[in-house]
Amino acid sequence: MADEWHRGEYVIGTDPARLDIAMIHQYLSRSAYWAMGRPLEVVRRSIENSLPFGVYRGSAQIGFARVVTDYATFAYLADVFVLPDFRGRGIGKWLIGVIVDHPRLPGLRRWILATKDAHGLYAQYGFTPLHAPERFMERFTG
Ligand SMILES: CC(C)(COP(=O)(O)OP(=O)(O)OC[C@H]1O[C@@H](n2cnc3c(N)ncnc32)[C@H](O)[C@@H]1OP(=O)(O)O)[C@@H](O)C(=O)NCCC(=O)NCCS
Numbered sequence: 001m002a003d004e005w006h007r008g009e010y011v012i013g014t015d016p017a018r019l020d021i022a023m024i025h026q027y028l029s030r031s032a033y034w035a036m037g038r039p040l041e042v043v044r045r046s047i048e049n050s051l052p053f054g055v056y057r058g059s060a061q062i063g064f065a066r067v068v069t070d071y072a073t074f075a076y077l078a079d080v081f082v083l084p085d086f087r088g089r090g091i092g093k094w095l096i097g098v099i100v101d102h103p104r105l106p107g108l109r110r111w112i113l114a115t116k117d118a119h120g121l122y123a124q125y126g127f128t129p130l131h132a133p134e135r136f137m138e139r140f141t142g
Contacts (some may be wrong), residue, residue, distance in 0.1 A: 005098050010091060011056045016073055019054050020061040021046065025063070033116060035079065046079070051104070055082065055095055062086045065095055071104055077113040077122075081112050096125045 002015035025043040028035040047066060055063030063082040072077035077099065082092050100111065113122060119129075130136055 003102070005094075007106060009093060009096075010062075013056065014051060014056055014102075015054075016047065016052055018056070018110055019052055019064075020048070023061050024064050024079075025084065028079060028109070031081070032081060032113070048140060051102075053095060053099060055086075055091060057086070063091055063128075067099060067102075067105065069105060069108070073109045075108050075111045076137055077111060080113075080118075092121060093119055093124060096121065100125050 002013060003010040004014075021040075021044060023038045024047070025038070028043055029038045029040075030036070033037075050066035050068050051060060053064065054061050065080040065084065066078055067075050076097075078121045080092070080094070080095070099105075111127065113127065115122065119127075
């Protein structure tokens with residue numbers, strides 16, 4: 001099941017077949033502080049097992065995010081980016097708004113994400129610091 005949202009010349013879509021995996025891999029592995037060096041096969045597998053969102057202008061993909069979810073209680077928002085030439089135009093906010101309101105993700109008990117410096121973006125869509133960080137643990141290998 002794939003959906004599309006339109007705003008001016010931009011489109012957000014969830015069709016995995018439309019994704020530009022080479023562009024996503026290039027951005028994540030070379031420019032994303034959290035995914036430097038991530039192999040193509042890992043990028044591909046991560047997307048195959050997520051709900052992916054591509055942002056497009058014409059045939060070119062200019063943004064991405066993916067959601068790891070059980071579609072019932074929980075979702076993890078990951079690998080969010082807009083290519084540098086397209087930043088500061090509201091595309092990132094539109095993308096996060098589309099994701100948190102997606103009809104396949106209604107009423108989830110918890111969404112989580114990790115960010116170094118974009119707290120102010122996600123705060124506009126209801127994300128807050130952990131209410132009870134002492135209740136969370138992670139198994140992190142970098
Ligand atoms: C973060 C990112 C996706 C935002 O996309 P964008 O299209 O430039 O964002 P928008 O134009 O919709 O605006 C972003 C909003 O979040 C705010 N914000 C807070 N922290 C931010 C940050 N670190 N980077 C960008 N915007 C940030 C901006 O001030 C803006 O809010 P405002 O319009 O109310 O002032 C984009 O800058 C990006 O790809 N950055 C590099 C990758 C990255 O850091 N991804 C997030 C990892 S958690």
